[in-house]
Amino acid sequence: MQFDFYQIHRNTKFITLMLRIAKQSVFFAFIVFAFFGYYYQLDRDSVFIFKYIGTAMAAIATIKVSIFFLFRNYRKVLGGNLRHIAILGGANKDTEQLKNFFAKRPDYGYRLKNLFDTNDSFNIQEFTDWVIENNVDEIFCSVPALTNEQLVELTDFADNNLRTLKFLPDTTAVLSKQLHYEYYGKTPILSLRQIPLDDPVNN
Amino acid sequence: MQFDFYQIHRNTKFITLMLRIAKQSVFFAFIVFAFFGYYYQLDRDSVFIFKYIGTAMAAIATIKVSIFFLFRNYRKVLGGNLRHIAILGGANKDTEQLKNFFAKRPDYGYRLKNLFDTNDSFNIQEFTDWVIENNVDEIFCSVPALTNEQLVELTDFADNNLRTLKFLPDTTAVLSKQLHYEYYGKTPILSLRQIPLDDPVNN
Numbered sequence: 001m002q003f004d005f006y007q008i009h010r011n012t013k014f015i016t017l018m019l020r021i022a023k024q025s026v027f028f029a030f031i032v033f034a035f036f037g038y039y040y041q042l043d044r045d046s047v048f049i050f051k052y053i054g055t056a057m058a059a060i061a062t063i064k065v066s067i068f069f070l071f072r073n074y075r076k077v078l079g080g081n082l083r084h085i086a087i088l089g090g091a092n093k094d095t096e097q098l099k100n101f102f103a104k105r106p107d108y109g110y111r112l113k114n115l116f117d118t119n120d121s122f123n124i125q126e127f128t129d130w131v132i133e134n135n136v137d138e139i140f141c142s143v144p145a146l147t148n149e150q151l152v153e154l155t156d157f158a159d160n161n162l163r164t165l166k167f168l169p170d171t172t173a174v175l176s177k178q179l180h181y182e183y184y185g186k187t188p189i190l191s192l193r194q195i196p197l198d199d200p201v202n203n
Numbered sequence: 204m205q206f207d208f209y210q211i212h213r214n215t216k217f218i219t220l221m222l223r224i225a226k227q228s229v230f231f232a233f234i235v236f237a238f239f240g241y242y243y244q245l246d247r248d249s250v251f252i253f254k255y256i257g258t259a260m261a262a263i264a265t266i267k268v269s270i271f272f273l274f275r276n277y278r279k280v281l282g283g284n285l286r287h288i289a290i291l292g293g294a295n296k297d298t299e300q301l302k303n304f305f306a307k308r309p310d311y312g313y314r315l316k317n318l319f320d321t322n323d324s325f326n327i328q329e330f331t332d333w334v335i336e337n338n339v340d341e342i343f344c345s346v347p348a349l350t351n352e353q354l355v356e357l358t359d360f361a362d363n364n365l366r367t368l369k370f371l372p373d374t375t376a377v378l379s380k381q382l383h384y385e386y387y388g389k390t391p392i393l394s395l396r397q398i399p400l401d402d403p404v405n406n
Contacts, residue, residue, distance in 0.1 A: 011387060033240030034233045038249050046241050094390060101388035108387075140392070151377040155395070167382070167393040174354040176391065178384050179370070184214060184311075185304035187297060188379065189343070190370040192358075 008068070010075075010083075010108055017068055025057045075109035082109050084135060088127070088154075089142025090117040094168050098140060110138070118145040128157045139163060144170040211271065213278075213286075213311055220271055228260045278312035285312050287338055291330070291357075292345025293320040297371050301343060313341070321348040331360045342366060347373040 005020035005027070032053055036044055075081050085102070089095050095115060102110045113134055116127065131139065141154060158165035169176030179190040208223035208230070235256055239247055277283050288305070292298050298318060305313045316337055319330065334342065344357060361368035372379030382393040 011385065030233050030237045033237035035236075035240065036243060037236030037239035037241075037252070040239065040243070040246055040249060043243055043246065046243060049240070098387060098390045098392075101390060105388070148373075148376055152375075155377055165395065167377075169391060169393050170351075171391070172355075173351055174358050174370075176393075179382075181381050182214065184301060185308070187301045187304060188372060188374070189301075190372055190379075192368065 008064070010071070010081075014068070017064065021057070021061045021064060024060070025053070028057060029053050072107040076107040079106075082111050083137045084113050085110050085138045085140060086113050086131065086136045087115045087140045087142070088118060089115075089145035089168065090119070091115065092142070092145075094171065095140075095142055098168065118142075118150075124150055124153050124157075128154075128161075131157075131163065132161065137164060138166060140166050140168060142168045143176075144173075211267070213274070217271070220267065224260070224264045224267060227263070228256070231260060232256050275310040279310040282309075285314050286340045287316050288313050288341045288343060289316050289334065289339045290318045290343045290345075291321060292318075292348035292371065293322070294318065295345070295348075297374065298343075298345055301371065321345075321353075327353055327356050327360075331357075331364075334360075334366065335364065340367060341369060343369050343371060345371045347376075 005024040008017055008020070032049060036042060036049060071081065087095050087098060099112060099115060102108065102112050113136055114130075116122065130136075139154070139158065141151070143151070146154070155165060157163070177192060179192065182189055182191065208227040211220055211223070232253075235252060239245055239252060274284065278285065290298050290301060302315060302318060305311065305315050316339055317333075319325065333339075342357070342361065344354070346354070349357070358368060360366070380395060382395065385392055385394065
């Protein structure tokens with residue numbers, strides 16, 4: 001959506017934040033100039049308007065960047081604003097990489113409670129009871145480690161109990177790529193994402 | 204992307220076309236008013252500018268809608284601008300639905316060349332040879348009917364020979380939903396699409 005410059009989350013990168021502020025500035029400048037185009041009687045000098053936009057955006061950018069770093073330090077140093085997570089899928093390359101990432105980056109505010117092995121003795125019911133007992137907020141779930149029925153059951157559980165469910169895709173699978181969703185009549189069809197050069201903006 | 208109002212394809216619905224024209228009008232109006240806000244010396248009456256925007260957008264809309272219906276009729280009546288397609292995956296509910304859709308809507312300009320069964324005797328090499336021989340442009344491929352190795356092989360073939368590959372997802376699978384792609388460090392993570400009400404624009 002166009003207004004994605006308000007979408008700053010804990011896993012948003014700093015460079016993304018800066019890009020979104022730049023995008024917001026351009027958007028804001030257009031709105032302000034459109035206002036003076038509509039109220040043409042006001043007859044303001046463009047240099048004056050640019051100064052106003054510059055001041056306003058500098059203030060907004062300062063606040064956004066300060067909040068971004070304040071939150072990071074609050075999570076890292078004081079350990080507040082945490083999210084408790086669980087990883088489902090045993091120890092393989094992908095889950096290890098994710099685990100190390102969370103250990104290395106305490107400023108993201110994710111605390112790993114447990115890494116579950118999904119061997120034969122794994123039971124969804126026991127797992128969901130454990131999730132509720134331990135106030136786990138997010139479940140990262142390795143797709144190849146679970147059957148489709150287990151995934152459906154987990155999704156229902158997450159929906160009903162307001163937990164966030166995220167998937168670690170099987171990186172060798174074709175369907176883990178970025179896919180574009182569209183309908184042909186009533187049939188949903190996935191197509192591989194278009195090449196960036198097909199986008200008129202990038203030409 | 205913001206400029207998706209230029210993205211009109213053969214499978215775009217008429218209502219989507221109209222919505223995109225509306226979006227383009229709003230965008231265009233802001234640009235024009237911003238122009239008059241910047242060149243404040245021109246001092247034009249807003250009513251005059253609205254008349255200009257109205258005329259310009261009416262012309263653009265007429266051309267877009269005419270081209271849309273001209274192309275539809277060209278495909279339907281004269282049978283030009285065709286795309287030859289093949290469906291992989293044997294006769295099941297989804298492939299049948301897609302097949303019927305293409306038969307019922309000749310204005311989309313898709314001509315089904317063959318529906319392949321992916322039983323044990325199915326061979327990717329033979330299939331790709333057949334695709335090149337028959338100038339097939341798009342391959343619709345049922346995901347549950349093929350193994351991951353076969354899917355990877357098909358993707359490589361499609362990339363190297365400039366054919367379009369599309370997937371019919373297993374509609375019972377969790378991962379056939381609209382997913383959001385993001386990175387945690389180097390690990391790609393898929394999350395279920397956000398609820399539309401989470402979007403500030405819809406509030």
